[in-house]
Amino acid sequence: MGAKEFFVPISLESIEPIIFPDVALYIKTGGNYVLYKSNGRDFSVYDHERLSKNGVEFVFVSKIDMDTITNHMEVSAERLLNSNILSSRAKGKMIYQTSINFVNDIFNNPEKSTDLARTKRLIENLMMYLSNYPDAINSLETVMTHNYYTFVHSLQVASLTLMMHSAGYTLSPDEMLDVGTGAILHDFGKIFVPQEILNKHGKLSEAEVEILKRHPEEGYAYLQDKGVLSPVALTIVRLHHERCNGSGYPLGLENKDIPRSAQITGVADIYCTLTTDNRGNKTMPPHIAVQLMRNQMKDLFSPILLDTLEKLVCTEDVQQFLL
Numbered sequence: 103m104g105a106k107e108f109f110v111p112i113s114l115e116s117i118e119p120i121i122f123p124d125v126a127l128y129i130k131t132g133g134n135y136v137l138y139k140s141n142g143r144d145f146s147v148y149d150h151e152r153l154s155k156n157g158v159e160f161v162f163v164s165k166i167d168m169d170t171i172t173n174h175m176e177v178s179a180e181r182l183l184n185s186n187i188l189s190s191r192a193k194g195k196m197i198y199q200t201s202i203n204f205v206n207d208i209f210n211n212p213e214k215s216t217d218l219a220r221t222k223r224l225i226e227n228l229m230m231y232l233s234n235y236p237d238a239i240n241s242l243e244t245v246m247t248h249n250y251y252t253f254v255h256s257l258q259v260a261s262l263t264l265m266m267h268s269a270g271y272t273l274s275p276d277e278m279l280d281v282g283t284g285a286i287l288h289d290f291g292k293i294f295v296p297q298e299i300l301n302k303h304g305k306l307s308e309a310e311v312e313i314l315k316r317h318p319e320e321g322y323a324y325l326q327d328k329g330v331l332s333p334v335a336l337t338i339v340r341l342h343h344e345r346c347n348g349s350g351y352p353l354g355l356e357n358k359d360i361p362r363s364a365q366i367t368g369v370a371d372i373y374c375t376l377t378t379d380n381r382g383n384k385t386m387p388p389h390i391a392v393q394l395m396r397n398q399m400k401d402l403f404s405p406i407l408l409d410t411l412e413k414l415v416c417t418e419d420v421q422q423f424l425l
């Protein structure tokens with residue numbers, strides 16, 4: 103493993119001096135990571151200005167400090183995004199940076215590093231594309247400030263959805279962007295669901311489930327009205343909870359009546375929900391989640407799509423182990 107794997111880039115603009123967590127920061131010069139600030143010293147306004155003047159866009163943190171950074175990002179995301187401290191460009195960068203950080207979590211097996219690099223590129227392209235559309239970025243920002251883990255979950259679902267499309271089908275770059283945009287905003291309608299329901303631990307009441315189940319239609323109606331999303335993206339937002347046996351919502355469609363991109367997003371959505379809880383913790387190994395989807399959720403998803411998912415998220419080692 104090269105030194106590269108041990109460091110994670112953090113956008114300089116997303117760092118608020120003084121209150122940034124006390125972790126060692128590195129800068130990259132001539133291909134090497136050089137300690138800039140050690141643990142125990144504040145990152146000052148002066149540091150920020152100096153690096154910025156020198157054209158430094160990213161500083162690096164050790165991978166082991168990522169939990170601390172992630173916690174900080176979560177706590178400060180809402181405050182930062184709602185504040186006047188950051189320019190809209192910096193806010194966009196912060197969303198982008200957080201996105202890239204979370205893509206790391208999807209493929210938690212290092213053997214899949216090619217997939218990881220590929221996913222990062224796909225998400226980078228998507229975020230770059232979205233950054234040209236203030237309405238789309240605003241929509242993402244709204245999701246992030248309403249419920250941080252809905253945002254994290256959306257990113258993971260978008261990454262996996264893009265990977266499944268790219269592994270199983272030939273899509274033009276434009277179609278990939280449409281699919282990615284729909285997937286990243288698939289739960290947009292959750293901004294209309296109260297926080298207490300989204301963050302509730304334990305079982306939801308029947309009434310609460312009914313409120314939650316409105317999110318595909320409400321997200322679709324709102325985003326359609328805005329007129330910024332393509333029909334493919336809107337379809338994903340509206341139909342990602344439809345299931346092959348007709349048990350899904352809001353329309354109860356079956357099999358081929360559910361557009362493929364919505365089916366794939368649905369598979370990615372459930373897989374991410376099974377493997378990561380709403381605090382971002384890993385809850386189930388990939389191969390167990392896929393098995394559960396194959397057995398206990400047998401009629402809900404296309405077996406072909408589950409094959410595609412399995413090839414992406416399960417390593418050969420794990421498959422051998424199961425045999």
Ligand SMILES: [Fe+2]
Pocket residue numbers: 288289317342343
């Ligand atoms: Fe959803």
